[in-house]
Amino acid sequence: MAGGDGIVDLRQAASSPPTRVVGRGRGWYRGDCHVHSEQSHGTDRTPEQLAAEARALGLDFIAVTEHNAAAAHERWGAVAGDDLLVVLGQEVTTRTGHWVALGLAPGQEVEWRYGVRDDVLDRHLAPVREAGGLCVAAHPHAPYPGGALMYPFDAFDLVEVWNGVWRSDLPWNADNEAASAEWGRGLAAGLHRGRWQPAIGSSDAHLEGQLGRPHTVVLADELSTAAVLAGLRAGRSWLADSTAVELSFEVLAGDRAAGIGDRVHARGEPVVARLDVVGVPSGSVSFHTEQGVAHREALPAHGSGTVEWRFSGADTGFVRVQVRYDDGSMAAITNPVLVSP
CATH class of the missing domain: 2.60.40.10 (Immunoglobulins)
Known part of the structure; x- marks a missing residue:
């Protein structure tokens, strides 16, 4: 059923991943906040393959963020476990830039069919926040039509200043250089106003070998969706090229x-x-x-x-x-x- 708030409740999936990993207390946790499986165009990676790769890399959590869809949420319960937290989300591909919703409930789907001139962004950000989630400005300088972000950073909770999907040998390029510089220039003013957007880094993985490059390391009170999101929201985090750093x-x-x-x-x-x-x-x-x-x-x-x-x-x-x-x-x-x- 579609509501006026822009979120569609598809189903409460019984096989959805748990929101907390038992026995993991306060510490620094490594995770990739922007990951695609075969449910998104441009990739054939299954949840099983991605979960195995995350474990091999030493990641503690990943966020599944399919393009404009929540139907795959139910597939992740079987691959999560006591060593891997799966955060549910979505990449919202509007006509004038993409953003990522983190911390969605199972089956929640965010509306994406609009652009900056429609002046409806806040309407679709609000229910994500009301559900306890975070809204992330994704790959602000992506080099393709519709990929570059035309909304202001301060509309969002976080800014993905480092996106690895276009990498060849290393997940760093001119688009990331521009995004990190833009974020850095606005940081002083945001801090002075009392509201700033912490940076994150994500792989935006579509292909084998992309997961975790880069990723975000966050200080959380426990390994749970709520605690990880709280650490990201507070900016208690740093961005790493790989787990070797x-x-x-x-x-x-x-x-x-x-x-x-x-x-x-x-x-x-x-x-x-x-x-x-x-x-x-x-x-x-x-x-x-x-x-x-x-x-x-x-x-x-x-x-x-x-x-x-x-x-x-x-x-x-x-x-x-x-x-x-x-x-x-x-x-x-x-x-x-x-x-x-």
């Missing part, structure tokens, strides 16, 4: 420390941003603030190291990090740590 980022002032997505109060004391990174041989680290790139440093040939940068809490309202390989492609992006004077 590991990092830890915090900002310290006196005896106080804050991690990604949280806030540290400087109280007039010197502030130190500290990054520990693994898996980026001969790469480089850059610290970004509201004034742009504030510090840059090379990583050793073995790819592991600690980089620190000292600054005043009065100089900026946030610090975030980018880590690149030696060829300039991206290895990791963090959401910001917020700083108060």
